Amino acid sequence: MFGGGDETSRRAVLKGAVAVGGAAALSACLEETDPEPVPSGPEDPSSLSERQHAWNDRVRTDDHGNTLLPRHQLLLYLTLPGDGPPEAAARRDVESALRTLDRAYERSSDGLLHSLAYSPRYFDRFGVDLPASIDLPEPRALSPFEAPEFDRQDALLHLASDRADVVLAAEEALRGNEPTANGRDLESALTDVFEVTDRRSGFVGAGMPAERQDGLAGIPSSNPVPEESPLFMGFVAGFRKNQATEDYVTLSDGPFAGGTTKHVSNLRMRLDDWYGEQSFEERVAELFSPVHAADGLVDGVGANLGDDSGITPEMIDEIRQHARRFGRVGHAQKAARANRNEDGTVRTLRRHFESTDDDEASLHFPSLQRGITTFEEVREAMNGTDLADVPTIRQRVNNGILEYVFVKRRGNFLVPPRSQRSLPTPTGETPGI
Numbered sequence: 001m002f003g004g005g006d007e008t009s010r011r012a013v014l015k016g017a018v019a020v021g022g023a024a025a026l027s028a029c030l031e032e033t034d035p036e037p038v039p040s041g042p043e044d045p046s047s048l049s050e051r052q053h054a055w056n057d058r059v060r061t062d063d064h065g066n067t068l069l070p071r072h073q074l075l076l077y078l079t080l081p082g083d084g085p086p087e088a089a090a091r092r093d094v095e096s097a098l099r100t101l102d103r104a105y106e107r108s109s110d111g112l113l114h115s116l117a118y119s120p121r122y123f124d125r126f127g128v129d130l131p132a133s134i135d136l137p138e139p140r141a142l143s144p145f146e147a148p149e150f151d152r153q154d155a156l157l158h159l160a161s162d163r164a165d166v167v168l169a170a171e172e173a174l175r176g177n178e179p180t181a182n183g184r185d186l187e188s189a190l191t192d193v194f195e196v197t198d199r200r201s202g203f204v205g206a207g208m209p210a211e212r213q214d215g216l217a218g219i220p221s222s223n224p225v226p227e228e229s230p231l232f233m234g235f236v237a238g239f240r241k242n243q244a245t246e247d248y249v250t251l252s253d254g255p256f257a258g259g260t261t262k263h264v265s266n267l268r269m270r271l272d273d274w275y276g277e278q279s280f281e282e283r284v285a286e287l288f289s290p291v292h293a294a295d296g297l298v299d300g301v302g303a304n305l306g307d308d309s310g311i312t313p314e315m316i317d318e319i320r321q322h323a324r325r326f327g328r329v330g331h332a333q334k335a336a337r338a339n340r341n342e343d344g345t346v347r348t349l350r351r352h353f354e355s356t357d358d359d360e361a362s363l364h365f366p367s368l369q370r371g372i373t374t375f376e377e378v379r380e381a382m383n384g385t386d387l388a389d390v391p392t393i394r395q396r397v398n399n400g401i402l403e404y405v406f407v408k409r410r411g412n413f414l415v416p417p418r419s420q421r422s423l424p425t426p427t428g429e430t431p432g433i
């Protein structure tokens, strides 16, 4: 398929394999890597965590204990036929397909991480409200300057692995295009029940954005994304101490105890001015805080920060004074204002990754928290609308990174615990399983 072994086009196919998907992309991966065997999952999946979102112990970590998300990621947005609630047979098919995945792949970055989540629109099918304790509103615009499309598909399947071939092989099996996944027979495909109505892909990790930047819309033609950066904007994110724990974001009671909520946005990036007009110090000031820039706290992509971004209570409390003194405010500094509870505990667990979908640089931004309202509050803090009365600060200028990111889509989902992951009712039952 490489037209006589043309090495350049071969590498291009591999880089884009998960973005493109399908049998040809899968065989391109398999031909390239002569892959190691993929570790299998347990024979008895009940030994797995009840939390579908329990990924942190299953991924690589860096020298500071920060989790490193799987390098390849896929979001499959799924729609059920008709308007009514699903039938027990559909539920059994979904569970059977997911159990096969559980057995086929070790739940880890070397194998496969996955989770299936449901939208408010899905629960509406039952004509019964979700319990009031479940904070799962329909998605809405979260800033005065965005007009996103809303993802209201029934369900969202998230697949992630350090191996592109694993993500692609799992997808092919779930779509019924392959009879097996890692040697395990599938009795039913996910597409026996759902239609895949949207497919979005991504990646995260040092080297991956730089490798994909050439010719990409949103990235200046000078290809400025540093080789060591896991993200297009040139810095690391997701320090351990600035992330909520999985325990904290887990619902502790109610019919979906053990689950969590997931907001997923998609933001387009336009980084011409980010790299073209801003110095390194200005980028540090706008992404972290002006004090980070003034005190030289960030080297290169910021790995020197260790396990904490260095956002202090003072930077949060004195943001207005900083705005006046430095003429700008930082993204992390602003968002942190709403991202702590009364005792300082972090409220959201961000698991964002980059994308070249539609041939433009973008970001898929899943965030886990106990309730969607928490995410909405954090996003409002990131908007910094309350700071735009400071003379140098405008809604999207000198106001964190808002000048460079544009929200395209938003969706809200409930991630049930594993035992309720297959087409649950609003009261958490799974009749027929």
Ligand code: HEM
Binding pocket: 231, 233, 235, 236, 237, 238, 239, 242, 267, 269, 287, 288, 309, 311, 331, 332, 333, 335, 336, 337, 339, 340, 346, 348, 350, 363, 365, 378, 379, 382, 401, 405
């Ligand atoms: C291109 C887009 C984005 C980039 C490159 C980015 C990058 C960063 C970086 C480097 C940090 C500081 C390190 C850390 O704590 O992880 C940070 C913090 C943070 N960001 Fe973003 N971010 C982006 C979009 C967003 C969006 C859309 C939200 C949604 C509200 C968000 C919410 C946060 C929060 C809550 C923090 C932590 C603040 C704290 O509590 O300390 N970010 N981000």
